[in-house]
Amino acid sequence: MPWIDKELCTGCGICIDECPVDTIVLVGDEAEIEMDGCIRCAICHDVCPLDAIKHDSEKVDEWIEEKVRGAVRNRELCEKLSGNPRDGKDSLERTIKSYKRDVFILQKAIEKLEDLFKTL
Ligand code: SF4
Ligand code: SF4
Structure with missing residues (x-):
């Protein structure tokens, strides 16, 4: 599952707009993935300008x-x-x-x- 490195995320909202199943939300100033809804399409990895969305292998x-x-x-x-x-x-x-x-x-x-x- 993807996860967001809080140290890197600025809360720009790009991943939230691009997630096809609306499973990324803004909590305070940081994006957060609601895992139950994630379909593992990997779009969020590609769109984050700061490489803040990581793979679970990490x-x-x-x-x-x-x-x-x-x-x-x-x-x-x-x-x-x-x-x-x-x-x-x-x-x-x-x-x-x-x-x-x-x-x-x-x-x-x-x-x-x-x-x-x-x-x-
Ligand atoms: S695109 Fe990256 S920096 Fe922007 S809200 Fe999503 S995870 Fe954070
Ligand atoms: S992998 Fe796809 S479904 Fe999961 S959070 Fe990222 S954009 Fe949304």
């Missing part, structure tokens, strides 16, 4: 770190609440299982979409 490292931080925080909280290190370890195990399930679901969705892509 956030991958940050997202990985967020996931790891969240899981570690949950493990620590579980251990603190129960006073038993085993509960923290169980929490971490559940998170790992949950992420593996997400990977499985996404992999299957990718395979179906690739099959669809071949028919186009």
Whole structure:
């Protein structure tokens, strides 16, 4: 999904005018993308004069770190609440299982979409 670098956006409004599904809004002085409506057409990337609209691939490292931080925080909280290190370890195990399930679901969705892509 596209995202807007707030440091670069001046709120000029060009992307808002050009988005075909009106899913970019101005919040204060900055543009913001309402992700649910985005159809990934990439028009906004092309029209921003300041290159403020970025691709999600530019956030991958940050997202990985967020996931790891969240899981570690949950493990620590579980251990603190129960006073038993085993509960923290169980929490971490559940998170790992949950992420593996997400990977499985996404992999299957990718395979179906690739099959669809071949028919186009
Ligand atoms: S076109 Fe670029 S600078 Fe202008 S509002 Fe959109 S993101 Fe911000
Ligand atoms: S990718 Fe297309 S639909 Fe999504 S915010 Fe940009 S212009 Fe709008």
